Amino acid sequence: MTNWMPDLADRSGPKYLAIAEEIAAAIGSGALEPGAKLPPMRNLAYDLGVTLGTVTRAYQEAERRGLVGGEVGRGTFVLGMKGTIADRFAAPSERSPNIIDLTHATPVEGRAGEALRRTLAEIVQLPDIDALCNYQTTGGIPRHIQAGRDWVETLGVSASIEQIAIVNGAQHGVMGALLTAARSGDVVMTEQLTYPGIINLARSFGYRMEGVGMDDEGIRPDLLDEACRRTASKVLYLTPSVQNPTTATMSEARRADIIAVARKHGVFIIEDDVWGTLLTERLTPMAAMAPDRVFFVTSLSKCMAGGLRIGYAVAPDALSYRLRTMIRMTAWTTPPLTAEVASRWIEDGTGAELTKWQQGEVLARQQAALRILQGFDLRHHPNVHYAWLKLPAPWQNAAFKAEMEARGIRIATAESFSVLRGVPVNAARVCFGGTATNAEIERAVTAIAETLRLPAAAGEMVV
Numbered sequence: 001m002t003n004w005m006p007d008l009a010d011r012s013g014p015k016y017l018a019i020a021e022e023i024a025a026a027i028g029s030g031a032l033e034p035g036a037k038l039p040p041m042r043n044l045a046y047d048l049g050v051t052l053g054t055v056t057r058a059y060q061e062a063e064r065r066g067l068v069g070g071e072v073g074r075g076t077f078v079l080g081m082k083g084t085i086a087d088r089f090a091a092p093s094e095r096s097p098n099i100i101d102l103t104h105a106t107p108v109e110g111r112a113g114e115a116l117r118r119t120l121a122e123i124v125q126l127p128d129i130d131a132l133c134n135y136q137t138t139g140g141i142p143r144h145i146q147a148g149r150d151w152v153e154t155l156g157v158s159a160s161i162e163q164i165a166i167v168n169g170a171q172h173g174v175m176g177a178l179l180t181a182a183r184s185g186d187v188v189m190t191e192q193l194t195y196p197g198i199i200n201l202a203r204s205f206g207y208r209m210e211g212v213g214m215d216d217e218g219i220r221p222d223l224l225d226e227a228c229r230r231t232a233s234k235v236l237y238l239t240p241s242v243q244n245p246t247t248a249t250m251s252e253a254r255r256a257d258i259i260a261v262a263r264k265h266g267v268f269i270i271e272d273d274v275w276g277t278l279l280t281e282r283l284t285p286m287a288a289m290a291p292d293r294v295f296f297v298t299s300l301s302k303c304m305a306g307g308l309r310i311g312y313a314v315a316p317d318a319l320s321y322r323l324r325t326m327i328r329m330t331a332w333t334t335p336p337l338t339a340e341v342a343s344r345w346i347e348d349g350t351g352a353e354l355t356k357w358q359q360g361e362v363l364a365r366q367q368a369a370l371r372i373l374q375g376f377d378l379r380h381h382p383n384v385h386y387a388w389l390k391l392p393a394p395w396q397n398a399a400f401k402a403e404m405e406a407r408g409i410r411i412a413t414a415e416s417f418s419v420l421r422g423v424p425v426n427a428a429r430v431c432f433g434g435t436a437t438n439a440e441i442e443r444a445v446t447a448i449a450e451t452l453r454l455p456a457a458a459g460e461m462v463v
Contacts, residue, residue: 004032004039005047013398015050019058021398021415023067027078028203038068038076100444103412105244105302105386106434108361112305115350119341132340136333139324140166144336147343148312155276157287157296163320165313165327166334170274170299171197173313174237176326177295180319181268182207187233191219192424193417195244195272198237211419212236218248221257228265236267240286242275245417245429246388247379252283259290268316269294277303278359278383292316295323300342302385303355310334310342359383365432369445376452378430385433391426392452400428403451409444 006022008015026032038059039047045055059076062068068076123129131141139145148164167173174197182188184206190198192211202209210231213223219238227233238258240250250258262269271286271294287296299311315323345351363382370378373389380387391400397413404411411430414423430448432441 004036005044008048011398012396013400014402015048015054016057016061017398017402019044019048019055020061020065020067023058023062024065024415027067028199032078034078036078038078040075099408099410100436100440101410101434102431102436102441102444103410103416103429104434105384105429105431106306107302107304107358107385108365108433109435111357112308112354115345115354116305116341119344119350122344123337123340132336134336136336139164139327140334140339141336144339144343147346151300151346152296152298152312152314155273155298156282156285157314158291159296159314160317160320163314163317165315165320165324166339167297167299167311167313167327168331168334169301169309170272170297170311171201172327172331173297173299173311174198174270174272175201175330176313176323177270177297177315178202178205178207178235178237179326179330180315180323181270181295182235186235187231189224189227189231189233189236189267190419191238191243191246192419193246193414194237194419195239196416198272199419209419213424214246214248216248217254218243218246218250219258221254221261224258225261225264228261228267234265234267235270236262237270237272239272239275241273241279241283242381242384244275245386245412245414245427247381247384247386249283249381252289255284255286255289259286259293262293263290267293268319271296273298274302274311275384278355278362279381280359280383287314292318295319300345300351303358304342304345304351305354308338308342310338362432365438365441368438368442369430369432372442372445372449376449386429386431389428389430389448391428393426394455395452396426397423397428400426400451403454404448407447407451409447411448 004026006019008018008022011018011021041055041059042052045052059068067079069079144166145161145164148166149159149161152159165176167176178201186207187210188202188207189210189212192214199209210227210233212219212227214220218240240255242249269286273285273296276282277298285296287294293316296314297311300308313323362385366380366382377390378387397415401411401413411428413428414425
């Protein structure tokens with residue numbers, strides 16, 4: 001049994017949530033390893049000076065998140081790989097009619113299905129349809145690779161056919177780039193608040209992480225320079241266009257400054273441009289500014305259909321063969337059928353039509369939300385499915401999250417995006433897409449506004 005003891009000094013809000021967050025943080029840092037037995041609930045309650053009911057509820061919350069599992073007569077144990085990622089990355093098994101879930105930045109649903117119906121009807125008439133059933137030993141059907149090249153060029157990145165890798169969504173592309181540029185045990189630098197997918201990838205593959213301080217444009221060049229000198233890291237992951245979760249967008253001058261620091265220290269950059277596909281006005285991608293230093297990753301998931309799971313990754317020319325090798329190693333090939341659908345949507349204008357519809361839906365939902373949240377500190381971009389809401393004092397993350405869940409609304413606060421244990425801000429990401437209807441979004445945002453206008457103490461749950 002471990003002698004682990006949670007440190008609640010910097011945690012606010014309900015005690016049971018604070019303990020559950022400490023369990024999650026300890027698993028993420030490695031302080032609690034898979035298989036470790038947590039202290040008996042009664043003992044921990046005594047040591048912390050809280051009630052047995054508080055610790056019981058904390059363990060139940062940790063189990064709900066997939067972090068731990070209880071065995072009758074034996075105690076509570078940290079789970080394996082599932083437990084290390086579930087809190088940040090796993091989705092609920094099914095949608096509850098009593099919960100409005102604003103935690104996932106996914107496209108608005110309801111339009112892509114009809115386009116898919118038309119496209120599949122065309123595909124079944126292909127005389128050589130058997131080709132879509134076969135292994136692809138060269139990275140994909142040449143026409144599919146060409147479509148990927150055409151797509152990244154519309155985003156501002158020129159690449160040779162040999163540099164294009166078809167991937168199963170941006171998450172897979174990021175993983176391939178990470179495996180190409182870094183070895184287990186290396187330090188991977190990211191924004192201090194970043195996409196949870198890179199946190200999970202890094203920790204699952206044995207990389208150490210370094211969160212770099214940010215301002216309104218994203219990572220600060222001076223702090224990046226200091227982190228490079230201190231950690232000797234050779235890999236930086238970032239989202240320069242509409243950063244997730246803060247929506248910060250780097251100016252071209254800032255991008256040039258970051259590239260200069262990367263060159264100085266021999267750092268490769270993984271540029272995640274998954275949100276750039278929705279922008280009506282684009283800045284020059286970092287991969288176009290430094291093609292020898294930047295991996296470029298994009299996807300059709302946010303602008304066309306999340307379930308399509310097709311994306312494209314571009315490596316610096318010297319590393320393109322290794323990137324394709326990593327993609328083959330992790331998935332062998334992207335399913336040719338979905339790659340065929342994606343290629344047709346790129347070629348025949350369906351993708352552009354779906355993107356335009358998505359932009360319109362997101363803008364309408366955002367405008368409604370902005371009216372309701374007027375007067376609060378809300379950062380947003382009109383083309384993407386989420387906004388970053390700073391919580392007014394004295395509200396803090398845990399108390400706000402607990403209060404919203406009590407009202408039937410799931411929301412992701414800054415802990416879900418923090419690389420470091422100490423969360424630098426009290427804030428929440430509010431998402432407008434996914435399965436929620438326009439009416440549900442407005443109802444949820446209205447509840448958020450009403451909650452934020454309450455004194456924080458009124459929303460805290462005492463156990």
